Amino acid sequence: MARTAILPTDPAAVKLFSAEVAVDAAKKGYFSGKMEGSESQKLPLVRKTDLESGAGDEVTMNLVAKLVGQPIQGSEKLEGREMRLRNYTDKLRVDKFRNGVNIGDVMDQKRVKFSLREQAKARLTDYIAELEDEMKMMYMAGARGTGTEIQHFPTDWTAWPNAFEAPDTSHLMYGGNATAKANVDSADLIGLAVLDRAKARAKKFMGVEGAGSKTTPVEIQGGQHYVALLSVESEYDLRRETGDMGWLAIQKAAAAAEGAKNPIFTGALGMYNDVLIHSHENVIKFTDYGAGSNVPACRNLFMGAHCAAVAYGFKGNGGVRYQLSESGLDHDEETVVHFRTILGIKKTRFNGMDFGLQTIDCAFTAIA
Numbered sequence: 344m345a346r347t348a349i350l351p352t353d354p355a356a357v358k359l360f361s362a363e364v365a366v367d368a369a370k371k372g373y374f375s376g377k378m379e380g381s382e383s384q385k386l387p388l389v390r391k392t393d394l395e396s397g398a399g400d401e402v403t404m405n406l407v408a409k410l411v412g413q414p415i416q417g418s419e420k421l422e423g424r425e426m427r428l429r430n431y432t433d434k435l436r437v438d439k440f441r442n443g444v445n446i447g448d449v450m451d452q453k454r455v456k457f458s459l460r461e462q463a464k465a466r467l468t469d470y471i472a473e474l475e476d477e478m479k480m481m482y483m484a485g486a487r488g489t490g491t492e493i494q495h496f497p498t499d500w501t502a503w504p505n506a507f508e509a510p511d512t513s514h515l516m517y518g519g520n521a522t523a524k525a526n527v528d529s530a531d532l533i534g535l536a537v538l539d540r541a542k543a544r545a546k547k548f549m550g551v552e553g554a555g556s557k558t559t560p561v562e563i564q565g566g567q568h569y570v571a572l573l574s575v576e577s578e579y580d581l582r583r584e585t586g587d588m589g590w591l592a593i594q595k596a597a598a599a600a601e602g603a604k605n606p607i608f609t610g611a612l613g614m615y616n617d618v619l620i621h622s623h624e625n626v627i628k629f630t631d632y633g634a635g636s637n638v639p640a641c642r643n644l645f646m647g648a649h650c651a652a653v654a655y656g657f658k659g660n661g662g663v664r665y666q667l668s669e670s671g672l673d674h675d676e677e678t679v680v681h682f683r684t685i686l687g688i689k690k691t692r693f694n695g696m697d698f699g700l701q702t703i704d705c706a707f708t709a710i711a
Contacts, residue, residue: 363464368665371472373623374479377606378570378646385562385648386607387570387699388479394437394685395658400504402435402654406556406693431693437656438504442470443681448673463680464667470495471665471682475653480625483651483690483700484642485509490628505689513548514697516541518705527632527640531706533577534584538618541645541701542569556698558647561619564602568619574626574641576707578612581620583708593620618645632706640704647699649691656685 369375379388391402408429415421444467446459477493485507487493487500501507517523519531545558560567573581582590593613597603600614612620632640655664665684672679691698 367468368471368475371468373476373625375472375475377609379653382649385559387561387646387648388651388653389649389691391435391652391654392658394654394656395664400437400656400685402437402652402687404433404435404652404691406431406433406698408694409557433689433692433698435652435654435687435689436504437654437685437687439656439683439685440474441681441683442467443679445672445677445679447678448676460678460680467667467680467682471684475686475688476623477625478688479651479653480623480627482507482688483644483646484627484702485690486627486629486642488627488642489630490641492625492628505687508690508692508697510700510702511692511696514701516544516701516703518703521704521706524632524704525634527638527704527706529638529706532580532584532708533573533643533703533705534581535615537703537705538571538615538620538645541571541703542616542618544701545569545645545647556693556696558699559649560617561607561646561648563600563605563607566601568600568614568617570607570619570621570644570646571703572626572644572646573612573620573622574628574643574707575622575624576710577626577641577643577705578620578622579710580705580708629704632704638706639709641707643703643705645701645703650697650699651688651690654687656687 374388378386379390380386381392382389391404393402394400408431410426410428412426415424444463446463451459474495477495481487481493481496481502482505486509487496487498487502487507489498516537517527517531518533518537519528521527521531548556548558560569585593590613593615597608597611597614597619600608602608607619610621612622614620626644627642629640629642630637632638657666658664665682667680667682670679670681671677690700
C-alpha cells in the first residue's frame with residue numbers, strides 16, 4: 344500500500360522548523376521576551392520594522408527636540424522671533440549573521456535513539472536567544488568588556504555592523520562615592536543611594552539642546568517606572584546592603600505595583616522608588632578600574648523607554664526572522680542544519696548623547 348510521507352528535509356517541514364525555532368528563541372531571550380516591543384510600546388528596546396518588507400540596510404531614527412523659549416507678550420511682534428525645530432537623527436544598520444550544526448551522516452543517526460535534528464533545533468534555539476541577548480547587552484554598554492559571561496564573542500570583538508559607542512559623560516555615573524574610572528575602589532558598590540541618584544538624574548534630562556534628551560520612563564499598564572539591570576554580583580551587594588527586611592520591602596513593592604502581571608515584572612528582583620530591579624549574568628565587566636587599573640567593575644544599566652533599537656532585514660510567515668535550512672555534504676551523506684538572519688542592534692543616541700540610558704560603573708564583591 345502506498346502512503347504519503349513528509350520527510351524532515353521537506354520544504355514544508357523546514358518552514359515549520361524555522362517557525363518553531365523563532366518562537367522558542369524569542370521566548371527564551373531575556374530582552375526579546377519582556378524588554379522589547381514596537382514603537383508604540385514604551386519599553387527599553389524598540390523594534391524597528393522598516394526593513395522587514397522592503398529594500399535597504401539602514402534605518403534612520405529621528406528625534407525632534409522640545410520647544411523652549413519665552414512666549415511673545417502683549418503687542419510685541421512675533422515675526423522674525425519664531426522658534427525653530429531642532430531635529431536629530433541616529434542610524435541603525437543591519438547585516439547578515441549565520442551559523443550551523445553538522446549533525447553527521449546517516450549512520451550517526453542510527454547509533455542513537457534520539458533525533459539529532461531535534462537536538463540541533465533545540466541547541467540552535469538556545470544559541471540564537473543567547474546571541475541576541477549578548478549583543479544587546481554589549482551595544483547598550485558600549486563595549487565587549489573582559490568578562491567570561493559573554494560566551495559567543497571574543498574579547499577583541501569590535502562590534503558589527505554598528506560600532507560600539509562608549510557612554511557619554513552626561514549619562515555615565517559610578518557606584519559609591521566614585522566620580523571617575525580612576526578613583527573607583529572596592530568599596531564603590533551599587534546601593535540604594537546610587538539608584539536614587541540615577542533616577543534623579545533621569546528626571547533632570549529635560550530634552551533641552553545640550554542638556555540631554557528627555558528620559559521617558561517605561562510605561563507598564565498605566566504605571567511609569569525605570570528599569571535597573573544589575574550584574575549578578577551587584578544584586579548580591581544590594582541584598583547585603585538592604586538586609587532581609589529591606590529586601591522583603593523591595594520585593595513587596597514589585598508585587599503590589601500597578602501592572603505587576605506584565606511580562607516585564609517576570610523575574611524582577613523587586614522595586615525601589617519606582618525603579619524596577621532586574622539582574623542578568625551577561626552584564627558587561629571590566630578589570631582595569633581604580634588608580635592601579637586593577638579593580639574589577641561591572642557596567643549596570645539604568646534604562647528608560649527606547650534606549651536601544653533592534654532591526655531585522657526580513658520577516659516571514661508566522662513572524663519568522665531567522666531562516667533555517669538543511670544542506671547535504673558528501674553527496675548528501677552528511678546533513679548540516681544552518682540558520683541565517685539579517686540583524687542590527689545599537690543603543691539610541693541623538694546629538695552625541697545617549698537616549699534614555701545611564702550606565703552605572705560599580706565595583707562588586709566577587710562571588711566564589
